[in-house]
Amino acid sequence: MNLQLHHGDCLEILPALDAGSHDVVVTSPPYNLGINYRTYKDTTARADFLEWCKEWAAQVKRVLTDEGSFFLNVGAAPSNPLFPHQVLLALTDELFVLQNTFHWIKSITIETRAGETISAGHFKPINSKRFVNDCHEYVFHLTKAGQVPLNRRAAGVPYQDKSNIARWGHTGGIDKRCRGNTWFIPYETIVSRDKQRPHPATFPVALVEQCLRLHGMGEATRLLDPFLGIGSSAVAAKRSGIRQFSGIELDEHYLEVARDRLNELI
Structure with a gap:
């Protein structure tokens, strides 16, 4: 696998990548919710933050193929529930089409x-008289024209009732159906957050693997993550045996953790 890990600001590194050089982008940018990252200050004014998002998203669109998929993971705080939708509206105003949520x-x-x-699963409990525990986040599937074909069955699940395999002609006799738009992907159980997940906002490796299966290019996939963090998308790329991976990370320590995680797979 051609593995490229870049240390720096994605707005400086993305312009140096070739246009149309990547098939899939999976990433989770800072949420602008005051999360305690090591380097990035997560407290920008909302309007400025959304403009920044449009800047890097424009570069993502440039480096993505016309048939590419951009999977954007965005979470919210219970007291700020509109945030993911504000980001989505900013990116679909002129840049992308929302194909799936x-x-x-x-x-x-x-x-x-x-x-x-x-x-089943893990969540961060909150102590509140107004809000319930937040047990989910969004993954917005953005494309250039909303017409990208997907391998729904590759990312699917077996039928609960096996009689449906023969009953429905579209199954082709195969015991696997489209999973739909709800993905139960829990975090792996860990003993030490500082040692095993030293980053305040990560997604599981399995989330990226699901995106790769759904896009359906297999080993030929060229994957990009412009907000690499501690490297979950890079680990997914290596485990999936895909052709090429490019990751960008501003914080040198997080990038070093990503390298260590990749080395553990050798």
């Missing part, structure tokens, strides 16, 4: 057919 479910409680209540 996925809900990344971090924790969920369900009742089984046997009547048993099961809770």
Whole structure:
């Protein structure tokens, strides 16, 4: 795999990348919610922040192929629920088309057919008389024209009722259906946050792998993450055996952690 990790500001590095040089972008930018990053100050005025988002997103569009997919992970604070939608509106005003909206479910409680209540996943509890615990984030699937074909079955799940395989002609006799737009992808259980996840806002490797499967190019994929953090997307790229990965990270320490995680896979 051609692996390129860049240390610096994405607004300085993205312009140096060739136009149309990447097939998929998966990233999660700073949320402008006062998160305590090591280097980046996450407290910009909202209007300025949205303008900044449009600047780097314009570069993402330039380096993305016409049939490329841009998967944008954005979360919110309970007291600031409109933030993800404000970012989305800023990026779809002139730059991108929203093709799909996925809900990344971090924790969920369900009742089984046997009547048993099961809770799974991890979330950060809040102590509030106004808000409930926030157990999900958005993954917006943005494309240049809203017409990118996807491999829905590659990112799918087996049928719960196997009789549906024969009943519905579109299955082709294959025991796998479209997963839909709710993705339950919990964080891996860790012992030490400082040692195993030394970053205040990460997504799981499995989230990136799901995006890669859905886009459907397999090993030929050229993936970019302009806000690399501690390298979850780079780890996903390596585990998926794709052709090329490019990552950009402003904080040198986070970039070093990303390199260490990649070295552990060798």
